[in-house]
Amino acid sequence: MAVSASEHPPVLILLSPGGLALARRLQALMPGSEVHGLRGRLEPTAVDHVFIGTADHLRGLFLAGRPIIGLCASAVLIRSLAPLLGDKWSEPPVLALAEDGTVIIPLLGGHHGAHAIARSLGAVLNVDPAITTAGDVRFGVAFDDPPEGWALANPADAKPFAGALLAGAPVRLEGRAPWLAATRLPFAPDAELLLRVTERAVAGSPEVLVYHPKTLALGVGVERNGDPAELIALILSTLEAQGLSPLAVAGIYSIDLKCDEPAVHAAAEALGVPARFFPAETLELERPRLANPSEVVFANVGCHGVSEGAALAAVGNGGLLVVPKTKSRGATCAIARAPEPFDAAALGLPRGRLTVVGLGPGGAGWRTADAAIALAEMDDLVGYRLYNDLAAPIPAHVVRHDFGMGDEEIRAVKALELAATGRNVCLVTSGDPGIYAMATLVFELLDRAPRPEWQRLDIRVLPGISAFQALASKIGAPLAHDFALVSLSDLLTPWPLIVKRLEAVAAADMAVALYNPVSRSRRQQLEEAVAILLRHRAPTTPAVIGRQMGRPEETVSVVPLSELTPDLLDMLSIVIIGSSDTRIVEKPRGGQWVYTPRGFSGKDSSSMKPVAEGQG
Numbered sequence: 001m002a003v004s005a006s007e008h009p010p011v012l013i014l015l016s017p018g019g020l021a022l023a024r025r026l027q028a029l030m031p032g033s034e035v036h037g038l039r040g041r042l043e044p045t046a047v048d049h050v051f052i053g054t055a056d057h058l059r060g061l062f063l064a065g066r067p068i069i070g071l072c073a074s075a076v077l078i079r080s081l082a083p084l085l086g087d088k089w090s091e092p093p094v095l096a097l098a099e100d101g102t103v104i105i106p107l108l109g110g111h112h113g114a115h116a117i118a119r120s121l122g123a124v125l126n127v128d129p130a131i132t133t134a135g136d137v138r139f140g141v142a143f144d145d146p147p148e149g150w151a152l153a154n155p156a157d158a159k160p161f162a163g164a165l166l167a168g169a170p171v172r173l174e175g176r177a178p179w180l181a182a183t184r185l186p187f188a189p190d191a192e193l194l195l196r197v198t199e200r201a202v203a204g205s206p207e208v209l210v211y212h213p214k215t216l217a218l219g220v221g222v223e224r225n226g227d228p229a230e231l232i233a234l235i236l237s238t239l240e241a242q243g244l245s246p247l248a249v250a251g252i253y254s255i256d257l258k259c260d261e262p263a264v265h266a267a268a269e270a271l272g273v274p275a276r277f278f279p280a281e282t283l284e285l286e287r288p289r290l291a292n293p294s295e296v297v298f299a300n301v302g303c304h305g306v307s308e309g310a311a312l313a314a315v316g317n318g319g320l321l322v323v324p325k326t327k328s329r330g331a332t333c334a335i336a337r338a339p340e341p342f343d344a345a346a347l348g349l350p351r352g353r354l355t356v357v358g359l360g361p362g363g364a365g366w367r368t369a370d371a372a373i374a375l376a377e378m379d380d381l382v383g384y385r386l387y388n389d390l391a392a393p394i395p396a397h398v399v400r401h402d403f404g405m406g407d408e409e410i411r412a413v414k415a416l417e418l419a420a421t422g423r424n425v426c427l428v429t430s431g432d433p434g435i436y437a438m439a440t441l442v443f444e445l446l447d448r449a450p451r452p453e454w455q456r457l458d459i460r461v462l463p464g465i466s467a468f469q470a471l472a473s474k475i476g477a478p479l480a481h482d483f484a485l486v487s488l489s490d491l492l493t494p495w496p497l498i499v500k501r502l503e504a505v506a507a508a509d510m511a512v513a514l515y516n517p518v519s520r521s522r523r524q525q526l527e528e529a530v531a532i533l534l535r536h537r538a539p540t541t542p543a544v545i546g547r548q549m550g551r552p553e554e555t556v557s558v559v560p561l562s563e564l565t566p567d568l569l570d571m572l573s574i575v576i577i578g579s580s581d582t583r584i585v586e587k588p589r590g591g592q593w594v595y596t597p598r599g600f601s602g603k604d605s606s607s608m609k610p611v612a613e614g615q616g
Helices: 017-027 054-063 074-084 114-125 132-141 156-165 228-241 260-272 282-284 295-301 307-315 371-377 387-389 408-419 439-448 469-477 497-509 524-534
Strands: 011-014 034-038 050-052 068-071 094-097 104-108 150-152 173-174 193-197 208-213 217-221 249-255 275-278 320-327 332-338 352-359 380-384 399-403 424-429 459-464 482-488 511-515 542-546 554-560 573-577 583-586 590-595
Touching: 011 017, 017 034, 017 068, 050 054, 050 399, 054 068, 068 074, 074 104, 094 282, 094 320, 104 114, 104 482, 104 554, 150 193, 156 208, 208 524, 217 228, 217 260, 217 307, 228 260, 228 320, 228 332, 249 260, 249 307, 260 275, 260 590, 275 282, 275 307, 275 497, 295 573, 307 320, 307 332, 352 371, 352 408, 352 439, 371 424, 371 459, 380 387, 380 408, 387 399, 387 424, 408 424, 408 439, 439 459, 469 511, 469 542, 469 554, 469 590, 482 497, 497 524
Parallel strands: 011 034, 011 068, 034 050, 068 094, 173 193, 193 208, 217 249, 249 275, 352 424, 352 459, 380 399, 380 424, 482 511
Antiparallel strands: 094 104, 150 208, 217 332, 320 332, 511 573, 542 554, 542 573, 583 590
């Protein structure tokens, strides 16, 4: 049984190992959810993320809109989040759950799914959640939290309306709403309190709650790079002219050729509904039901009507076209009605998304928040097998596509092809995707093989902490001044060109990070690189060696440049070699710090001007 959640995947919070087994059990029922544990109480390997300050961590999740399920005392959640409380309409769900699963208390966000999550958890754990909202307890309904596919037009009136019911007033139902009819409400045919169910834009009041079933499908067309404001204005004016509420719109639909059209997505965002797209062949099946078939449209896109066809395709054979195509200068709009509320996101295809994700050097703690969210929301994971392992935790619904080392172009093509089918794909790489990694290959493919379905994708690149940054942070600040990155691999770059770059870096007296310093068959390149650098800097120049950065096997060491040999390195190593100014600081209890001063050679620290924070 899947647990109902809200828009964002929940986070299960652990302050002790006692609730770990329960958290993992519930995580399997909530796609994309994560288990976060307090450092020092839980081992980093036992959870998906460790945190230090409980209150700060909870506040960060709350402000990000992440549902929180705390397997801890409710007082911890209350004290931590109390300073942030103010607008109940914007609060994400917050629930307290006993470590043994015997108590479930929705504390905040009842308007955003907390009660639904509590009921789902209760069904899994065979526990009645402690829902204290009076309407829920007495009548079995939360007036301001209608089920999926429904919208309340006047939520501010829900409280006085419920108050009148609790005082003994009866209520009547106008229109069809099985979820309301099945409650314990005191229905009476002559009641003054009214629950009105309608698609029409009508006003509510403290005595009248207006519920809109999401039964309307908006079909739209727009010229290439059309004005979003024009399309939105056309939609709103069309709804208004027909007396229909925007809250009754389930989704916006168009032809797949428009899946990258900013105006369509802006309109969907303005109405708070999904945008979905159909191929021309699907729209052409609706030709017999079109009010305004067009041979011109057919000649251009392969179907006789975009806006009318898309609206009808969304509502299916049981639906009707209620507003034929209306036009503005560069946009069209049509409206169809389904007999029942429908799942708008399940029809047609979304715009495919490809996110090239930098995982950082290893553990999840080095991963950006944006990367974590992208991984939680993906449909497909594409990458080198080791990198896919590093992407854990992987939601249960995700399809994993593992590739071997050297299959970089095959990986990128696979990710693009999957995204072109409307999937949400993450192409992962360790470190940063734009530094000797997969992002550039994606754009290279788009450049040399510009397939239309690839060009329409929503492509994002999310940065990661690169290995050189990880190593520099572990040893101090060896790259605090100008530096260079050079790969010693000659698979894609001729070795003479690499030598030319090394000579330029050496002559410029910059610190340099060497990627791919050695492999099983490639040893002499490092020896030649060291020889080039030694012609311009002292043999004692610090060379910092990092291996398996960010992973349990991580090691960091420092040797003089003259002693840097291939035997000290392997394929999982990176090297930072200092400039002539780079210095070593001995630690009091053993070990070393390595740093490069911010100023030029010959300046002592007392004569250097301060650098504004953020410039370094």
